[in-house]
Amino acid sequence: MDKTFDPSRVEAQWCQTWEADGCYQPSGSGKPYSIMIPPPNVTGTLHMGHAFQHTVMDALTRYHRMAGFDTLWQPGTDHAGIATQMVVERNLKLAGEPSRAELGREKFLDKVWEWKKYSAGTISQQIRRMGSSVDWSREAFTMDPAYSKAVVEHFVRLHEDGLIYRGKRLVNWDPVLQTAISDLEVVQEEENGKLWHFRYPLANGATYVNAEGETLNYIVVATTRPETMLGDTAVAVHPEDERYQHLVGKTVMLPLCNREIPIVADDYVDPAFGTGCVKITPAHDFNDYALGQRHKLPLINVLTKAAAINDDVPEPYRGLDRVLARKKVVADLEALADSTASAPITSTEEGKPVYPRGLVDKIVDHKLKVPRGDRSGAVLEPYLTDQWFVDLIRETRHDGQPGNGGLRAITKPAIDAVESGRIRFVPDNWKTTYFHWLNNIQDWCISRQLWWGHRIPAWYDGAGQVYVGRDEAEVRAKHGLAASVPLKQDEDVFDTWFSSDIWPMATLGWPENTESLKKYYPSSVLVTGFDIIFFWVARMVMMGQYFQQDVPFKDVFITGLVRDPEGNKMSKSKGNVLDPLDVVDGITLDALIAKRTTGLMNPATAPKIEAKTRKDYPKGIEAVGVDALRFTFAALATNGRDVRFDAARAEGYRNFCNKIWNASRFVLINVGALDAETGEATAAVSLDGEVTLSTADRWIISRLQKLEAEAAAHFEAYRFDLLAASLYQFIWNEYCDWYLELTKPVMQGSDELAKRGARRTLVRVLEVWLRLLHPIMPFITEEIWQKVAPLAQKTGKTIMLEPYPVANPERIDEAAEADVEWLKGFMLGVRQIRGEMDIPPGKPVPVLIQNTSAADAERIARFESSVSFLARLESIRVLGAADEAPQSATALLGSMKILVPMAGLIDKAAELARLAKLKAKLENDLKMNEARLASDKFVNGAPAAVIDKERARVAQQKAELATLSEQEARISAL
RNA sequence: GGACAGUUAGCUCAGUGGUAGAGCAUCGCCUUCACACGGCGGGGGUCACAGGUUCAAGCCCUGUACUGUCCA
Structure with a gap:
């Protein structure tokens, strides 16, 4: 073994061995435990967020596997329709290859499959390197043949149940990608814009008198989208708006188009916004669409799929891009001087236009929310097209057949799954977000005008009649369509989320009722980010509840963002x-x-x-190596908080690996299994036979039981940060700092039973601790375990499949723990004196003890050799009450005084300063505590135990203070 | 506008009623036979602010400020 841990060497080896030996596959007869990986998009490579979540999932998987569960971690990737198509298109452009349009559907899809192979390969390599113990034999892709079949199946069944419909609706249209997208893919951004006020002349020369007493022959509408006025089919006012009530039912002459359109009353209109008159464009605004439905207004679509002006408007605007069209509409309205409603066209001396001007009343700055596509960033248009929808809000079936509509069939059961506690969110507060969305949900537009994805299983005949079925043959058979009737499949594909919504079922073989599905569904926990609670989590719950009548997972662990x-x-x-x-x-x-x-x-x-x-x-x-990175994620995985990635922290845990490595070297060297000089393995001494367990042995064993109990609790609560802290603290601050040090004098001694006791404890505690750590740091634990396990008489092939340690409360030894606490206090006292008196660490010092209690005296006798060794003491002598102590530096352990004689070397000023500092702190505390005890409120109100504790504390502090004062007086007198 | 989260040491963060903790950074000493990716010791916080509940509040309640996120 080298002196320094080299992660790269062991990582490569163990990844391969584990996978080759089938360690990642479910086994055993334990209770099933399963996790479905959130399938990464095949858009490139994994990022830190994946690594973080995979660390969490792998820790859970390895923990449950060791704990005896029949454990499955299901891997796979997502085809990610829009995102992947965009990546491939961009790559073609960068490489100077023919574009998507030039290639055509088939050849373009070949390119995407090529890319998919590359990306999925990279992703699986990354997952492997991180040590993630997924069952590769079940690796899935959302466009695998079997998976695609499941996607079609769930669409067809929903359609059969009257929960899917096709309709001409206003949808969010991305004019760059030229596809519909769902509400969720829209990001609203506040941007600076303008509010244009236009004069619409009343038709037939009508006039009215406004509040200012002016006679007007026009009304003023305010809009943020001037170009859409070409598609206006009404003007709306609030029914109770006294300014305009009398105009309802009359008409205005739409400028530029010269169409007569009605003035309608609708309480959607906010009388306080703008002028209180709103132009209504039902084909290009969601609110206007709804209003148009209520008032049976015609829809005039004025845009093409690329958001240019189409041919259904006056000639001058045809073919203009929407931005240019906007400029031209405004300019033309400004220039309109021939209308009776026009204002004079004037300019300032500098040539700036003066408003009102023509039919433009005024233009004001206005902040507005602009909808953009989350992928393309393009400004979206509400656009009227034929699309497929999942019904999520109707009480009854839309087709009039008997049965529930989407509200009762899909949405409510998804709400109920969480409300009833069958699904638990960790942290809990995310369920509020979940409920809020489901309670305000709209129908889900699932068709996309893309090429990469699952073709919608719907066929059209020449008359435009649509048939849905699992394939063309089924459609023909079901509807009695002869082979001679031409059928054409829908060109569109499904929204990606309409395939990943069945991930927990389809990866297990659904729609077949396979053994895997029976065993591993529902999965145990979903580990994911809050950003896809709507996109994915809620929809999996919907589909799971609908098709399996059961939740897809029991816990949802929401991680923060990296x-x-x-x-x-x-x-x-x-x-x-x-x-x-x-x-x-x-x-x-x-x-x-x-x-x-x-x-x-x-x-x-x-x-x-x-x-x-x-x-x-x-x-x-x-x-830093994989283990250190994984440990960093675990340590930072505080519930409900984002993770700021700190490379310095990862380096700290790299150092931690090295610490573990060297502690293990120490253990191996001390049982003779490793030659300290050469680093070669040697034959270990036998650990069989009778042993004596020292206080230190019993102490570390006791501490280990408590650690085991904590580990189980932390896994249960998904507190990987606390788990990491406990494991770290135990091995470094207890095992290495104290236990290893305490075994050194034993090893140099001649008590063979005690030596064997220490060796056995060294080995066994380390072996157990490695298993405790394994789920977070798989590689280093395996590497060391292979060397340590045989010494602990473990014969398993891999630490991965060893049982996870469980606490044995009988081995908790409070007396030993109290002893070691005392010993640590003693050591601290001597070390403080050494540090502050500048006594070199290597120089042996004599120590005098005064003011001992019976317990102190007993412990001194028992630990004399340990303390002398660790603190490098020349001698320990207990002074009687009457004995005069020489001039010394002092430390306190309770009221016991630890004196280090300075034999004239003492720095009087330094020692006085040190004592003064100790005294000041003590006096401060004492004053506070005495005040508390003097308070009637406290004495009458607090529980007796708390009061007793407080009294004891005050007594202790008084004694310590007296000792310090006495020592201070002695030093001053020198 | 609504909802949720956060505000603790220079930095990153633990701490769900009983005298504030860790890691990193920092200062001093030490290459002592597991480890300098180390050891030992030290310094550093009116727990955002204002009220309230309680014998007792970083922790519970109310409000305010700021930061972030989601939804409209």
Whole structure:
């Protein structure tokens, strides 16, 4: 064994061995425990967020596997329709290859499959390297043949049950990708815009008198979308708005189009917004659409799929992009001088237009929410198209057949699953988010005008009649359509989430009722981020409840987001992403900068990204290994909080690995299994036979029981941060700092029974602790366990399949723990004197003890040799009450005085300062405590036990203070 | 506008009623035979603010401020 732990060597070896030996596959007859991986998108490679969640899932998987469960972690990837199609299109462009349109559907899809193979391969390699113990024999992809069959099946069944419909509806349209998207894929961003006020002349020369007493022949409408006025089919006012009530039922002449449109009353209109008159464009606004339905208004679509103006408007606007159209509409309205409603067209001296001007009444600045596509970033248009929807809000079937509509069939059961506690969110507060969304849900648009995805299993005949079925043959058979009747399959594909919503079922073989499905459904826990609670979590619950009449998972553990050191979200465009393997293997600053600044959508940001990278990682990133990275994630996985990734912390845990490594070397050397000089393995001494267990042995065994109990509790509560802290603290601050040190004098002594006791305890405690740590740090624990286990008479092939340690309360030894606490206090006293009196650590010192209690005296006798060894004491002498102590530096352990004679060497000022400091703190505390005891409220109100404790504390502090004062007087007198 | 979360040591964060903790950073001493990716010791916090409940509040309640996220 080398002196320094080298992660890369052991990682490569164990990944292969575990997988080859089938350790990742479910086995045994224990209770099933299963986790379905949230399938990563085949859009590239895994990021820190994946590595984080995989660490959590693998820790849970390994823990339950060791704890005897029949454990399955199901792997796989998601085809991710829009996202993947975009990546491939961009790659084609960068490579100068023919575009999607030029290739055509079939050839383009070949390219996507090629990319999918590459991406899924990279992802699986990354998962393997992280040590994730997924069952590769079950690896799935959402477009596998079997999976695709399940996707079709769940669509057809929902359709048969009257829960799917096709209809011409206003949907969110992405004019860049030229597809419909769902409500969830829309991000609303506040942007600076304008509110244009237009005059619409009343038709037939009508006039009215406004509140100011002016006679007007027009009304003013306010809009943020001037170009849509070409599709206006009404003007609306609030029914109780006295300003306009008398105009309801009259008409206005729509400028530029010269169409007569009605003035309607509807309480959707906010009289306080703008002028209180709203232009209504039912084909291009969701609210207007609803209003149009109520008033039976015609719909005039004025846009093409690319959001240019179509041919259903006056000639001058046809073919214009929506931005240009907006400018032209406003300019034309401003220039309209021939309308009776027009204002004079004037300009300031500087040539700036003066409003009102023509038919433009005024233009004011306005902040508005602009809807953009979450993938393309394009400004979306509400657009009227034929799409497929899942009914989620109707009471009864939309087709009039008997049965429940989506509200009762799908939405309510999903709410009920969480409300009833059958699904538990961790942390709990996420269920509020879940309920809020489901209680305000709309029908789900599941068709996408893309090529990459599952083709919708619907066929059209020449008359436009649509037939749904599992395949064309079934459709023909079911509807009696002869082979001569031409049928054409729907060109569109499903929303990606309409395939991943059955992930927990379809990966187990659904719709077949397979053994796997029976055994591993519902899964035990879903580990995911809050960002896909709506997209994915809720929809899996819907489908699971609908098709399996059971929840898809029992717990939902919501992890925080992994952020950069400044707390920003990591994203490629911000240039702050980290590849988890770059933390594992290390990367130079230059290489990291190169990685972050190549292939940028906007190359102009490169200098900024470089500067930030130089600031965050001035020396690049040191290699820390997989175990350290996993431990870092575990330690930072506080419930309900985002994780700021801190490379320094990962380095700290790399050091921790080294500590473990060297502690193990110590153990192996001390049982003779390792040659300290050569690093070669040797034959260990026998640990069989009778032993004596020292206080230290009993202490560390006792502490281990408590650690085992904590570990179980922390797994149960998903508190990986506390688990990591407990494991860290035990091995470093207890086992290494104290227990190992306490065994050293034993090993140098001649008591063979005590030596064997110490050796056996060293080995056994380490062996158990390695198993406790294994779920978080699989590699180093396996590597060391292989060497330590035989000494503990363990014969298993791998630590992975060994039982997870369970606490034995009978081995808790409070007396031993109290003894060791006393011993630590004694050591601290001597070390403080050494430190502050500048006594070199190697120089043996004599120690005098005064003011001992009976218990002190007994412990001194018992631990004399240990303490002398560890504190490098020359001697320990207990002074009687009458004995005069020489001039010394003092430390206190309770009221016992630990004196180190300074024989004239004492720095009087330094020692007085030290004592004064101790006294000041003590006096402060004492004053506070005495005040509390003097308070009637406290004495009358607090429980007796608390009062007793307080009294004892005050007595103790008084005694300590007296001792300190006495010592202070003695030193002053020198 | 509504909802949720956060505000504790220089930094990143634990701490669900009984005198504030960790890691990193920092200062001093030490290359002592497991480990300098180490050991020992030290310094550093009016727990965002204001009220309230309680014998007792970082913790419970109310309000305010700021930060972040989601929804409208």
